[in-house]
Amino acid sequence: MELTDPPLPPDIWAATPCAAQALIVGLQERVRALEAQLGQNSSNSSRPPSTDPPQAPPRPKAPTTGRQRGGQPGHRGACRGLLPVEQVDEIVPVVPECCGHCEQPFPDAAGRRRARVWRHQVVELFPLAVRVPEYQMAVRRCPACGKRTRASLPPGVPRRPFGARLTAIVALLSGRYRLSRREVRQLLQDLWEVRLSLGAVVRQEQAQSAALAPTVEEVRAAVQQAPVVNMDETGWRQEQQRAWLWTVVTPALTVFRIDRRRGGAVAEVLLGADYAGVVGSDRWSAYNQFPAERRAICWAHLKRDFQGLVDRGGEGERIGRWGLAETERLFALWHRFRAGEYDGPELQRRLIPLQARLGRLLRRGQKNADHKAAGLCRELRKWWPALWLFARVEGAEPTNNMAERALRPAVLWRKGSFGSDSESGSRFAERLLTVVATCRQQNRRLLDFLVAAGEAALRASPPLSLLPTPPKA
Numbered sequence: 001m002e003l004t005d006p007p008l009p010p011d012i013w014a015a016t017p018c019a020a021q022a023l024i025v026g027l028q029e030r031v032r033a034l035e036a037q038l039g040q041n042s043s044n045s046s047r048p049p050s051t052d053p054p055q056a057p058p059r060p061k062a063p064t065t066g067r068q069r070g071g072q073p074g075h076r077g078a079c080r081g082l083l084p085v086e087q088v089d090e091i092v093p094v095v096p097e098c099c100g101h102c103e104q105p106f107p108d109a110a111g112r113r114r115a116r117v118w119r120h121q122v123v124e125l126f127p128l129a130v131r132v133p134e135y136q137m138a139v140r141r142c143p144a145c146g147k148r149t150r151a152s153l154p155p156g157v158p159r160r161p162f163g164a165r166l167t168a169i170v171a172l173l174s175g176r177y178r179l180s181r182r183e184v185r186q187l188l189q190d191l192w193e194v195r196l197s198l199g200a201v202v203r204q205e206q207a208q209s210a211a212l213a214p215t216v217e218e219v220r221a222a223v224q225q226a227p228v229v230n231m232d233e234t235g236w237r238q239e240q241q242r243a244w245l246w247t248v249v250t251p252a253l254t255v256f257r258i259d260r261r262r263g264g265a266v267a268e269v270l271l272g273a274d275y276a277g278v279v280g281s282d283r284w285s286a287y288n289q290f291p292a293e294r295r296a297i298c299w300a301h302l303k304r305d306f307q308g309l310v311d312r313g314g315e316g317e318r319i320g321r322w323g324l325a326e327t328e329r330l331f332a333l334w335h336r337f338r339a340g341e342y343d344g345p346e347l348q349r350r351l352i353p354l355q356a357r358l359g360r361l362l363r364r365g366q367k368n369a370d371h372k373a374a375g376l377c378r379e380l381r382k383w384w385p386a387l388w389l390f391a392r393v394e395g396a397e398p399t400n401n402m403a404e405r406a407l408r409p410a411v412l413w414r415k416g417s418f419g420s421d422s423e424s425g426s427r428f429a430e431r432l433l434t435v436v437a438t439c440r441q442q443n444r445r446l447l448d449f450l451v452a453a454g455e456a457a458l459r460a461s462p463p464l465s466l467l468p469t470p471p472k473a
Helices: 010-015 018-038 164-175 181-192 198-223 264-271 299-312 314-338 344-365 371-382 401-417 423-441 446-458
Strands: 139-141 148-150 228-238 241-249 254-259 278-281 295-297
Touching: 018 299, 164 181, 164 198, 164 423, 164 446, 181 198, 198 254, 198 264, 198 423, 198 446, 228 264, 228 401, 228 423, 241 264, 241 401, 241 423, 254 264, 254 423, 278 401, 295 299, 299 314, 299 371, 314 344, 314 371, 344 371, 401 423, 423 446
Parallel strands: 228 278, 278 295
Antiparallel strands: 139 148, 228 241, 241 254
């Protein structure tokens, strides 16, 4: 057995029996693997930055420009503009009585032309008020059969004691602003003097969830027709058991699903069994059902894997450094393409030498003595077309950032709520997350949409749609 760096002096190593050499090498490899596991952080693994230990290396900072902090010469300042006079509710004239310098009284301004004024506006909230209509349903006795009949509620009036706007605000506070149910109850009492029990808060969440159900199903059907999607998943808790929160993102729509499984069956449920578009994702095995010709692999994850080889050391370090250099070149080309310096065909031409170098790296790396490096190179050779699909398909990107950004609010919700305690709680979470993310993508007013969805459900009207309206010809 030959080693480039034997663990013992050469003469002692040469006299060591082969079985002992194999044992020592195996123990060395195990120690290296354990040290690499202890050294994992957000720069060399899929761990989020919030889990970085104190000894983790600092995240790289942007190079300094040498300029002073703050606004630069020629920078257009940002300030709050005044509303037009037509939108002002009240104009309060304020006239000085005397000179602010010599204290000489001003003469009576009556009859003089209007002087120059300095405008100052104050934005204030009205006292929050609650409207409580009471429906008195008469009861009449039938003269024929003698039985009593009570009048029905008018169409659109909820049978529960809370209206559509209050229900939407409860869902908004819980699902968008991630307040606990006790905090939601306390806020309603502090601002509106509305008293709700914890059970009533949950019932309003479920009422809003039911109103949004057909809307979310329409979004799920629409993403299955999208030409390019990005997918990702993260951990969740349902009924104190392990679950997963999945997301599918397009430029105009985002859909979430909570499932106890993390396998490819969930991806098939979200996209359909016959999905023919391009899927951008990481290299998790659940996405292996999509062929390399219709899959865009995330280079940001690949960069972390190369960094992991560097931090691991040993025989795989050289592979990691080479891979990091090629990754930096690729992102430099992509950023110049996004800046409009050249078009798609030119991007493909400029990637040719990079592809040649990376191909040599993978061919050499799959024979590397470090099994991690060799396994990574073999995997990348298997998915070689998926590494470059972003340069051939419009709408595809070299990273999975769209899906990862969509998951960040959900991760914050999970940290505060510890997941959901029931199947219905999971449906509420995934529906609210879907509507919140999609309204943000389309610049829709979230509260107005939630109220309108609740009112449509009360009137048994057609559900609201989140699908973007096609541009007029």
